[in-house]
Amino acid sequence: MAQNGAGRFADVLAKHEAQILEDWVADQRRAGGGRSLGRLSEAQMREEAAEFLRLLRQAVQQQAAAGAGGETDTDGPGWDAVREFLAGLSRSRARQGFSPTETAAFVFSLKQALFAHLAREAGGDADVLFAEVWQATTLLDQLGLYTTTVFQKSREEVIARQQEELMELSTPVVKLWDGILAVPLIGTLDSARTQVVMESLLQAIVDTGSAIAIIDITGVPTVDTLVSQHLLKTVAAARLMGAECIISGIRPQIAQTIVHLGVDLSQVSTKASLADAFLLALQKTGRGITRGAGAGVTSGAGPAA
Amino acid sequence: MADPSGSETLPIRTSTDVVQVRQAVRRAVTQLGFSLVDQTKMVTAASELARNTLEYGGGGTVRLETLQEGARRGLRLTFEDQGPGIPDVERALTDGYTTGSGMGLGLGGARRLVNEFAVTSEVGVGTRVVIARWK
Numbered sequence A: 001m002a003q004n005g006a007g008r009f010a011d012v013l014a015k016h017e018a019q020i021l022e023d024w025v026a027d028q029r030r031a032g033g034g035r036s037l038g039r040l041s042e043a044q045m046r047e048e049a050a051e052f053l054r055l056l057r058q059a060v061q062q063q064a065a066a067g068a069g070g071e072t073d074t075d076g077p078g079w080d081a082v083r084e085f086l087a088g089l090s091r092s093r094a095r096q097g098f099s100p101t102e103t104a105a106f107v108f109s110l111k112q113a114l115f116a117h118l119a120r121e122a123g124g125d126a127d128v129l130f131a132e133v134w135q136a137t138t139l140l141d142q143l144g145l146y147t148t149t150v151f152q153k154s155r156e157e158v159i160a161r162q163q164e165e166l167m168e169l170s171t172p173v174v175k176l177w178d179g180i181l182a183v184p185l186i187g188t189l190d191s192a193r194t195q196v197v198m199e200s201l202l203q204a205i206v207d208t209g210s211a212i213a214i215i216d217i218t219g220v221p222t223v224d225t226l227v228s229q230h231l232l233k234t235v236a237a238a239r240l241m242g243a244e245c246i247i248s249g250i251r252p253q254i255a256q257t258i259v260h261l262g263v264d265l266s267q268v269s270t271k272a273s274l275a276d277a278f279l280l281a282l283q284k285t286g287r288g289i290t291r292g293a294g295a296g297v298t299s300g301a302g303p304a305a
Numbered sequence B: 001m002a003d004p005s006g007s008e009t010l011p012i013r014t015s016t017d018v019v020q021v022r023q024a025v026r027r028a029v030t031q032l033g034f035s036l037v038d039q040t041k042m043v044t045a046a047s048e049l050a051r052n053t054l055e056y057g058g059g060g061t062v063r064l065e066t067l068q069e070g071a072r073r074g075l076r077l078t079f080e081d082q083g084p085g086i087p088d089v090e091r092a093l094t095d096g097y098t099t100g101s102g103m104g105l106g107l108g109g110a111r112r113l114v115n116e117f118a119v120t121s122e123v124g125v126g127t128r129v130v131i132a133r134w135k
């Protein structure tokens, strides 16, 4: 390969930076004229292109000055600024709903303008041109793939965050009455979910000074040994905080299955429905429900219904 | 005798797969007209074995087969993995025995929830658990 590939490439970039930028922006406008440009203003596109080109030139110049030619490793320290810029660009594109292809196209679309200028400068020397184009294309391919990697990662981060939010949303701890909390569980109770439930329940017990927490599993389709274990751990932790748990929503089929599994729930109060559990909770806190004209919860402790 | 048309194999590689197995088994037993109690028993047994396949067997598969013997209809599940195997099956079936952090009730519990239960396991080769429940 050409010995001074990096030097030449850097020179071309430096000398023609303004014109390369113009050509590149024009290419992008033409290519993305429809869909993707709609989400980006022309000003923003130009600003991003100018910034990338500037950082790219600096990195290539630095590399040329260091005397490194030929193979370029964009993972190296001289490329930190370029990578940082591209990472920011990929994340914002991911958030704006661009596809990974559209995002990588930002980098790849520079090739046309860049190669045209390299060709002009090579002045008909095919060997030189080949070496330069080879170097430029390897470089831009690496950087384009890098945007895809970052894009993918930030999509995953978005999904993980949404899952977390969903998890918290779906495990609300509600105050049923003074001193009585309820956690209606819905769906699969895996380890991560149990952790969230346990944490929010324990926090709510502290915050409200509640003596009783009802864990309602009406919405949990399958209660196997893992779910049982999670429930028992939550009950034990609540007990350590001074609160007693009642597990409600144990349907007849679930009760039978639990017995066959050999899970011992005898140390825990259980009820078929949330209403039954609430009644038990009222009793345990020295209250009760009366029927008739003055129907309501007896004892002065609770808020007026 | 198995009805070959009613056979389906599912992967057990992630905890999401375990959820899928439960859902597939629930669909199958609902279709077979199992009572709610029987449905729940079979789904729970499947959940136990699928988790063992994932946790101890390092992942594997489950085959669902619809069974028909005369007027009787049932479901057979075959869990298979190429994991470390179970050195002492009788011990593994003992309530409270676990080499992990579970309650040690899954395997024995699954046996009590179904009509037919068989474990074949070889150390270093893998484990197969076959269960069946009739309507």
Ligand SMILES: Nc1ncnc2c1ncn2[C@@H]1O[C@H](COP(=O)(O)OP(=O)(O)OP(=O)(O)O)[C@@H](O)[C@H]1O
Binding pocket: A225, A226, B048, B052, B053, B056, B057, B081, B083, B084, B085, B086, B092, B093, B097, B098, B099, B100, B101, B102, B103, B104, B105, B106, B107, B108, B127
């Ligand atoms: N597929 C398997 N491959 C290897 N070992 C297994 C397999 N299935 C079960 N075992 C062994 O048998 C033991 C008992 O299994 P069992 O399902 O009864 O309890 P557990 O999974 O440890 O806890 P639990 O099921 O109560 O959450 C396990 O701890 C494990 O050592």
Ligand SMILES: [Mg+2]
Binding pocket: B048, B051, B052, B102, B105, B106, B107
């Ligand atoms: Mg188990």
